[in-house]
Amino acid sequence: MTTRMNLENKIALIGGFRSFGGSIIWPFIGFALYNVYEFPLSFISIFYLIQAIVTILASISGGIITDYLGRKKTIVISTISSSMVLLLAYLINAPLVVSSVVLIQTFFNTLYNVSSTTIVGDVYKGKTELVKAFSRQRVGINAGWAIGPLVGGFIFTDYGFRTLLLAASVLVLLPLPLIKFLPDFKGEGRLTFNLSRDFLIFLIPTFLTFTIIGQVGFGLLTYYNSVLHFTEFQVGLLFGVNGLIIVALQDLTGRLINKRIGLISVGMIIYGIGYFIVSLVTNYYIAILQMVIITAAEMIVSPLSQTIANSLAHQKSRGKQMGLYSMVTGMGRIAGSSLVSELMIYYLYAPQILWGMISSLGLISSIMYYFFLKKERGLIASL
Numbered sequence: 001m002t003t004r005m006n007l008e009n010k011i012a013l014i015g016g017f018r019s020f021g022g023s024i025i026w027p028f029i030g031f032a033l034y035n036v037y038e039f040p041l042s043f044i045s046i047f048y049l050i051q052a053i054v055t056i057l058a059s060i061s062g063g064i065i066t067d068y069l070g071r072k073k074t075i076v077i078s079t080i081s082s083s084m085v086l087l088l089a090y091l092i093n094a095p096l097v098v099s100s101v102v103l104i105q106t107f108f109n110t111l112y113n114v115s116s117t118t119i120v121g122d123v124y125k126g127k128t129e130l131v132k133a134f135s136r137q138r139v140g141i142n143a144g145w146a147i148g149p150l151v152g153g154f155i156f157t158d159y160g161f162r163t164l165l166l167a168a169s170v171l172v173l174l175p176l177p178l179i180k181f182l183p184d185f186k187g188e189g190r191l192t193f194n195l196s197r198d199f200l201i202f203l204i205p206t207f208l209t210f211t212i213i214g215q216v217g218f219g220l221l222t223y224y225n226s227v228l229h230f231t232e233f234q235v236g237l238l239f240g241v242n243g244l245i246i247v248a249l250q251d252l253t254g255r256l257i258n259k260r261i262g263l264i265s266v267g268m269i270i271y272g273i274g275y276f277i278v279s280l281v282t283n284y285y286i287a288i289l290q291m292v293i294i295t296a297a298e299m300i301v302s303p304l305s306q307t308i309a310n311s312l313a314h315q316k317s318r319g320k321q322m323g324l325y326s327m328v329t330g331m332g333r334i335a336g337s338s339l340v341s342e343l344m345i346y347y348l349y350a351p352q353i354l355w356g357m358i359s360s361l362g363l364i365s366s367i368m369y370y371f372f373l374k375k376e377r378g379l380i381a382s383l
Contacts, residue, residue, distance in 0.1 A: 063323020
């Protein structure tokens with residue numbers, strides 16, 4: 001028990017360092033392409049669509065690599081490679097080069113996400129253990145997210161996006177000394193997938209879920225900056241609020257929800273409400289309230305989604321299946337940024353329409369989860 005608890009903490013710590021290095025830059029990339037490098041919103045939409053294609057390729061190949069090389073080696077490769085490409089973007093700093101390098105880094109980020117999610121599923125079994133383990137992992141990840149956007153917003157505002165690229169290339173290396181303490185697992189090196197029908201059906205509402213989750217980044221930053229004139233640092237503070245709440249309350253939330261898988265539907269309704277409130281924000285205090293609401297949804301939805309996905313996966317091909325899950329979640333996040341950038345062309349200054357469309361995804365996803373869990377009641381009860 002002690003060993004497993006220590007492993008939870010190590011995974012959380014690695015996730016925290018990794019997310020700190022990533023989160024100082026990722027919420028600002030789409031905005032930087034739009035505001036610093038002066039690409040039009042139509043280009044931003046295309047950029048996110050290309051990023052979706054990269055995510056598909058990275059998730060599929062990442063699952064195979066994770067099973068073939070092992071979880072630990074994959075994490076090391078993705079970490080070092082991410083640092084190198086960010087440094088390259090800093091050194092060249094040409095608009096098309098920066099946007100291209102960001103797409104390359106998406107590949108290595110996806111490798112990390114696949115391997116880190118897979119290793120939790122290797123060690124922990126059953127819905128209670130999985131929800132607790134993923135909740136602890138999210139505490140670490142969001143500790144990084146609580147600090148990263150604050151640091152990133154400060155650097156962006158005072159020193160510019162290029163300096164942010166350099167800082168990210170250094171900070172992303174922070175978890176390397178800790179990775180050696182992780183256990184290593186391998187799956188089958190073959191290209192076969194042992195996918196159940198239940199797993200594939202579950203991925204449909206999952207895509208919609210992460211489409212709305214993906215608004216924490218380009219969507220909120222661009223809207224708040226362009227319409228309400230919040231600075232990058234102020235929006236970074238909002239993202240920091242998100243991270244701090246999760247650090248403080250995710251473990252407790254995990255204990256409360258670990259036997260209530262059906263709460264994922266309730267969480268998606270809360271998401272829908274939270275994003276519609278964006279259209280009603282008139283000052284910074286209401287923006288903080290809006291962030292609190294979507295953070296509550298995130299603390300419910302994310303660990304339950306990871307738990308269901310891992311419980312439906314087969315041990316020998318877990319890396320590949322988590323690669324597919326990562327592909328769908330990554331595509332959802334990117335589709336969310338692409339969708340909102342396209343909608344902003346027409347509805348940036350019609351917030352009820354803009355955020356009404358985004359919030360409807362929460363309701364649709366909630367309904368789909370409800371019927372999936374109702375139909376698969378016996379399966380879910382055994383998780």
